[in-house]
Amino acid sequence: MARNETATWVRRQWSLRPARNLQIAIAVVAVLLFVAPLLAVLFSAFRTTPFGGEWTGDAVRDVLTAGDTWSALWNSVLLALASVIPAMLIAIVFSVLITRTNALFKWLIVATMAILVATPPVFYAIAWGLLGNRTVGIINVIARGGEQWGDGPFNIESWAGLILVSGLRATGFMFLLLIGPFSQMDRSLEEAARVSGANPIRNFLGTQLPTLMPAIVGVLIISTIVSIEAFDVPLFLGVPAGIYVLPTEVFSYLNDARQPMYGHAAAVSIILLTLLLALLIGERRLYGRRQFTTMSGKGTRSAAWQLGKWRLPIAVLTVIFCMVAVVLPVAQLVMSSLAPYFGATSGYSLANFSALLGDWNVIRIYLYTALVAGSGAALAIVAVVVMQWVARLRPGRLRTFIDSSQMLTMVAPGLLLAIGLVTLVLASPFARSYGTYWLLMLALFISIVPLASRAISGAMAQIPTELEEATRVSGGSHLRALGTVFRLIAPSALNGWLLCFVVLSGTLAIPLLLSPRGQTLLAVRVYENYLNGNITVAATLFVLFVLEVLVIAGVVEVLKRLLGRRRGSSATTSTPEPGADADVLTHKSPEKEYAL
């Protein structure tokens, strides 16, 4: 009887405030998924080990009094500043070239930046590790006039190398974030200034840039966060040179001793987390103010700036940038994949490919990685759509929390997230899930939610809020409305899934700690081969991965076209092409479009 009454009460409450209740449910899930692992890190800093250890403050004290900790913190800040600031300037220049001028090779710039962002950092770091190898890297061999076994002049395993590679990746990332605001900017001011006699450069610096400044600062902060939490590039290029940043310091506590020092790793993570959280709060505040959103589509029809005599030199510089950023590293990897050993000048063949493709264990790694990354990405896209849809049902604090929570794990580098999850799982009744596919996929899902959120938010913003009301008026349920949302954003969701899939396929930090033993993921296999000196194998694995991604991208494109045909070309909520880029680049709300 009592049970029936309770059930009736629950049903009544649910029907009275369904939107609020949905938001509460989603918020609870968000706390469990995104907040709990971070709290677990705090917890584990005061435990000797997650495996039934003891309470102690020793680890925190050791870390706070260790010179290496502060040196790593300083290195992190230095690396972020040295790579992000120049990258920002380059990204702004390219954004202007793309959106304002009659520059040549615009497609090349967009393609280069997209490749830079989509290439998993582990592969990019390895590519540069080979390219800038001081004895046999192509750059040095060319610089020495072809001498094969010389020394230098450039050593990629150095501060200069670390900054260069981090800066190149940051350039791509920032370009893709900036191009949206640049292309959507209100150009009436520009027209007015032009009529008043201002030249284009003065016009841009005096009127346009200040208008874009909030967007630029927002992107700068996000990029700084990404730079500070970067793990792969500093691991491959910094650690061999003795340069430790906070994420690699965390890793060294887990990796470079007779037994893992979880407490110490967690204590360093807290410093990292504090730094990143402060930056994220800054970015959120900037975003939250929203006074700088003077965008419109009106000015996009303005004539492009004529580069005149600078058009050709700029085109040459563009090509050089693309060569350095993408072509050379990829060429080095392809050459290495064909060589019998790294540094060989003859004996090129497809032997590495036939050996790997003939090895069932390797095929299994690709299949398993595709399964884990594919399901993690799909789960993230679905979860983000549901969260954003629920958030839109009702304004208020819950909406703000649900929106913000999707970005929260952006401040949790993979290692930190993995430590948090290990602590949580081993303290729960689900201890046996440690080392299983499910826990790995959960960790990957959590880690990719911020990217999925950015990939989807643009398309979600274009779906009118009236849709929900219309469905309800027509007698449809919330679930039906959600189904309609999924159908409408399918093309953008596919783009977002592909991006998340590629990034997850190359994720290294989380699988390093959470991979099911005996079932390696691709990035870990590549890392092991690289560390064991099997460079050609690592390079071949990368080339095969690129081929895999191309095939999957082809399938996604076909699916999108099939969807487009079914829906017809007049679908109002489909993502405009180049849809994927625009989606990832800007954050839009139903009312206005906001720069990041």
Place this chain on the structure above:
Amino acid sequence: MKARHLLALGLGASLVLAGCGGSTPTPDDAGVIGGGGDNQSPAPDTNDGDSDLIVDPEAERITEEQAEYLTELYEAALDEGGNLVIYSGLAEDMDGVFDLFEEMFPGLSITAESLRGAPLMQALQAEQESGNHVADVLQNPDAQRYVFQLGDFSQPYEVQTLKVPDRLANSEDQIIDPEFRYSTAFLGFFGLGTFLPRLEEAGGMPESFADLGDPRFEGLVGFADPTIPGPSQGALLYLLASGGLDEDSLRGIANNSVVKGDHGQTIAGLMQGEFAFQFAAPVSAVVLAAEQGAPVEFSVFPTDNPLVTHKHVLLDGAPNENAGKLYLEFLNLFSAQQRIAEIGFIPLDEDASDPDAPWTSMEAAGVNEIVAYDVIDQAHEEFMPLIEDAFAR
């Protein structure tokens, strides 16, 4: 505390031995041959001498009874699922041996994962804590740490096909743990890796490890970070403990060294000619690189070469226990010993050594004794501060 642990282990092992001595192993309910209480003395079932044996006892230099036992293990391993998981510090180097195992025992496969140091400890701890066991066998030169010091992740198993060579009779406890918690099927040298195109620049080969401290080798000695557990650290401790290095030569070597982050990166550095010599190069890695065509060479000095015992442990809770036991037996078969020599290790069976590679022969390399792990462990306490000081980053 430690003594109590050892006493308890010894008592437990004695009880197991007493309870099971001389019993005839048959597959138990779980399909485990020689498992559980039968681990120490799985005398083979000999009631079917004409049965098809999975290995040829004559060719593999084992008895027919042992061949029958291997056949039983093989059948039980197939019933378990057939996939053996090995944690090894040298997974890539062991590929040839794994391939031979899979050829010899159709239907069985090996998944090997490179794990050493802290990540290995993390994996073993997590499996023990969560009860989600994955690995069956551990291959590690410092396996005693995972048996006696950092926890006990082993289950005792007496390998039937393992014979201690006469010349190592004084080091028997390094080959077979008295409580059967680890066994060693082969040894290996840490020697000198040389990148041949830069040999001239170095002005010739050094005469000993200590000689690498000579100023003429400045910037020419590749070194994996010895503050991290691994071959470099182990070799330094071995040499310092055995008198092959003193403090001055250690500091000289540190001054001459190009320190890389990890052992594997140092091997890669050698293959790419970043330095002329690699200190304490594991033989298998350099031999493999040379086979791939890299202009590198492995060599050992006339004396004072660090010798490593490649210990194997059957892990507690191994999900493929019979496959694990079969692998430990397999390593002592003559064809496996030959394959081990091809990789560059020292097989315990002297006949299996490679005449063209003196570092694979105990006789040619003058190996008569193995420095006990407790001596090395003692050296760790004594010399690590010195090493850390000399190689401070």
